[in-house]
Amino acid sequence: MTNDMRQALLHSDPRLSRFNPLERILFYDDFNQGMQGWTALIGNYEDSLDSMLPEYRDIRPPMLSNLSMWDSGTVGTLTGNYALKLATRPRPGSISVGIKRMTFRHAGPIRLEAFFTFKPEVTELRLAETDVRAVGVLFDLQVSDRTVENPLRIMPHIRYLNALDGKAVERWQYKSERMSMYDIGGSGKTRSHFHLAPEGWVDLPGGDQRLCYNEIATKHNWYYLRLDFDLKTMSYLGFRCNDCVHDVSEIEPMQIPAMPNLWCMLNSFFWVESDCDSRAFLYLDSVLLSAEMEE
Amino acid sequence: MRQSATATVELNTEWRGKFTAEPFEVAWASEAIYFIRALESEGVPGGVNARVQISPDGTHWCDEGTHVPLPAAPGITYARITHFGGWLRLVGELPNGAHLKVIVHLVLKS
Numbered sequence A: 001m002t003n004d005m006r007q008a009l010l011h012s013d014p015r016l017s018r019f020n021p022l023e024r025i026l027f028y029d030d031f032n033q034g035m036q037g038w039t040a041l042i043g044n045y046e047d048s049l050d051s052m053l054p055e056y057r058d059i060r061p062p063m064l065s066n067l068s069m070w071d072s073g074t075v076g077t078l079t080g081n082y083a084l085k086l087a088t089r090p091r092p093g094s095i096s097v098g099i100k101r102m103t104f105r106h107a108g109p110i111r112l113e114a115f116f117t118f119k120p121e122v123t124e125l126r127l128a129e130t131d132v133r134a135v136g137v138l139f140d141l142q143v144s145d146r147t148v149e150n151p152l153r154i155m156p157h158i159r160y161l162n163a164l165d166g167k168a169v170e171r172w173q174y175k176s177e178r179m180s181m182y183d184i185g186g187s188g189k190t191r192s193h194f195h196l197a198p199e200g201w202v203d204l205p206g207g208d209q210r211l212c213y214n215e216i217a218t219k220h221n222w223y224y225l226r227l228d229f230d231l232k233t234m235s236y237l238g239f240r241c242n243d244c245v246h247d248v249s250e251i252e253p254m255q256i257p258a259m260p261n262l263w264c265m266l267n268s269f270f271w272v273e274s275d276c277d278s279r280a281f282l283y284l285d286s287v288l289l290s291a292e293m294e295e
Numbered sequence B: 001m002r003q004s005a006t007a008t009v010e011l012n013t014e015w016r017g018k019f020t021a022e023p024f025e026v027a028w029a030s031e032a033i034y035f036i037r038a039l040e041s042e043g044v045p046g047g048v049n050a051r052v053q054i055s056p057d058g059t060h061w062c063d064e065g066t067h068v069p070l071p072a073a074p075g076i077t078y079a080r081i082t083h084f085g086g087w088l089r090l091v092g093e094l095p096n097g098a099h100l101k102v103i104v105h106l107v108l109k110s
Helices: A003-012
Strands: A024-029 A062-065 A083-087 A095-103 A109-120 A132-142 A152-155 A157-164 A167-175 A182-184 A190-192 A201-208 A223-230 A235-241 A244-246 A254-257 A265-274 A280-291 B004-015 B018-020 B031-042 B049-054 B062-069 B075-082 B087-093 B099-109
Touching: A024 A095, A062 A095, A083 A095, A083 A265, A095 A280, A109 A132, A109 A265, A132 A223, A132 A280, A157 A201, A201 A244, A265 A280, B031 B049, B031 B062, B031 B087, B062 B075
Parallel strands: none
Antiparallel strands: A024 A280, A062 A083, A083 A280, A095 A265, A109 A223, A109 A280, A132 A152, A132 A157, A132 A265, A152 A254, A157 A167, A167 A201, A182 A190, A223 A235, A235 A244, B004 B099, B018 B087, B031 B075, B031 B099, B049 B062, B049 B087
16 A cells, blocks of 8 residues: 555544554554453562552553543543543552553564543543643563664653642653662562653754643543654664654664563553642543554 | 443442542443442441432432442442433442451443
8 A cells, every 4th residue: 555545544543643653553543442451550469469569559551531520520532422531549640550461473663653642530610730640651672583783661651740849840761770670579480570660751943832621621632642662773763742853863762681471562651640639630542552563 | 122221330349438439421321230349348337338329420429229238248239220321330338347348340232
């Protein structure tokens, strides 16, 4: 198929026209047919749930939401009735994560695109624009088992730090710093590290970006996000949110030695963190992961 | 084919005194079962229940009328619910000195 023909087909499909996918669409989820494989992140454990690292013990699971508000009723989504919703507990630092797990068959460029928005729980009649601490996106990747030299697990993390301790920040950040790895249980087979910890985040160069929060907490405007990464070189290729193309050419993803059972892993994550004693919500209208076509 | 999903709304959570299981959005579903699995149960007398609550907005809650028995020993209990609108949660209160360590599943079907 010629590229022109492919573009014409993509642009004539109202579901796909708002995306810019690479040649092969690995998945397209709009959450009007269920959660489509997006599930909760759970910490590793052996024998007892008490063996889980403390930070993992209360990661909140995703759900489907039609964005019903107390004042305006149902908002719905950009292209349907349901979004994937991540909701924290009502306390500072509480995190909710949605993860979709697969493996890759070609070590080349991949592109994750999403339409998302975030808002705090409406518990008071105020703007609450600093109640959500952060929303983020990351891949959890590991090279092929055919990799001979220095096999690695690679975890590119990017977050939008909306606010911290009640003060607006509105800046994209990344994380390269490795978190401590702990043995879990006694078998020697299970390890765990809390890579979403608050330590180690660094401002993305030129990463300031003010989003359309809108005037009150029950109004939702959808944002476009795109993260490009190369599975061959395990490096960032690009990152944009709405009209801002951010420079990721000089930043490194988190790297740790390869683990014994994660070969060709391709996991995509989104998460949200609360900054206060009300719940923080991240909504995903739709997510598309695409890849370069193998030969 | 009907849609279905199981949510683990509490995992290894300690309940003492008053408790609330995290709210969950269920507008797409028409039937639900709450399961309460007690990993630990101490001092919980028989006949103590959690109450199912519904809400129009996830903020304002009222009793739906269904009760889920709280396990008086390690084990699992349940209650079925229908016609619940957009939100569900569980609330309850344990007597002084009682505690539960629970996994709460919400099993949903369209």
